[in-house]
Amino acid sequence: MIKLNYLIESLKKNDEKAIRDFYDENKIGFFLFAKRYNLQSDDICDIYQDAIVALIENAKKGKIDDLKSSLSTYLFGIGKCMIFQKFKKESRNCAFDECEEVEVMYEEYNEERINLQIIELQKGFGKLGEQCRKLLRLFYYEEKRLDEILSDLGYINKDVLKSQKSRCLKQLKVLAKI
Incomplete structure (x- = not known):
């Protein structure tokens, strides 16, 4: 408290x-x-x-x-x-x-469920590959637009980047058991 x-x-x-x-x-x-x-x-x-x-x-x-x-x-x-x-x-x-x-x-x-989910997300995030961690960090924490991330991470086109972000989120959900 x-x-x-x-x-x-x-x-x-x-x-x-x-x-x-x-x-x-x-x-x-x-x-x-x-x-x-x-x-x-x-x-x-x-x-x-x-x-x-x-x-x-x-x-x-x-x-x-x-x-x-x-x-x-x-x-x-x-x-x-x-x-x-x-x-x-x-x-x-x-x-x-x-x-x-x-x-x-x-x-x-409820509080306990949310806290458990946050812990699982943090663990899952740590298990992601370097590229996925960078991508998700840039998008969600730094709130960068896909166009900015495209050049930052060296992706060739926006559709590939969107697909990669989607795969990374799915992988995070699996790792975090959400």
Whole structure:
């Protein structure tokens, strides 16, 4: 609970290092979670960043001072609501109608499960080949566009790079048992 309280206080103070660390720790897990909703990577990135901003704002307003879940669980809940709101705007079907405030722990994504998935992702990432690690790091952590990665890693065309990124993600999912 000390770490949770420390993180909340760090968010309230706009501690850039703590925010960046939290952002990086949860990004791959959030992307894998959001991929199951068949969203484009750009949309997932936008939703993730919006969810982080909402989390910080809620911390500053004192809305999460008595949080019963981890910040990661709360963040995923915010992201899930934002995904469903996006579907609602696009008139896509979804089973979740209302999502004004996230103050409950989502059973489907409880803290223990998310933490285990993050650990498995980290282990799986370490087992990937050098090229896959570079590619996924550039795309997800450094948020580079495929055109930039194309020249950085020496790929000949964008379609080959997309296929390689897809294979790397599939391999990561297998290694992480997700």
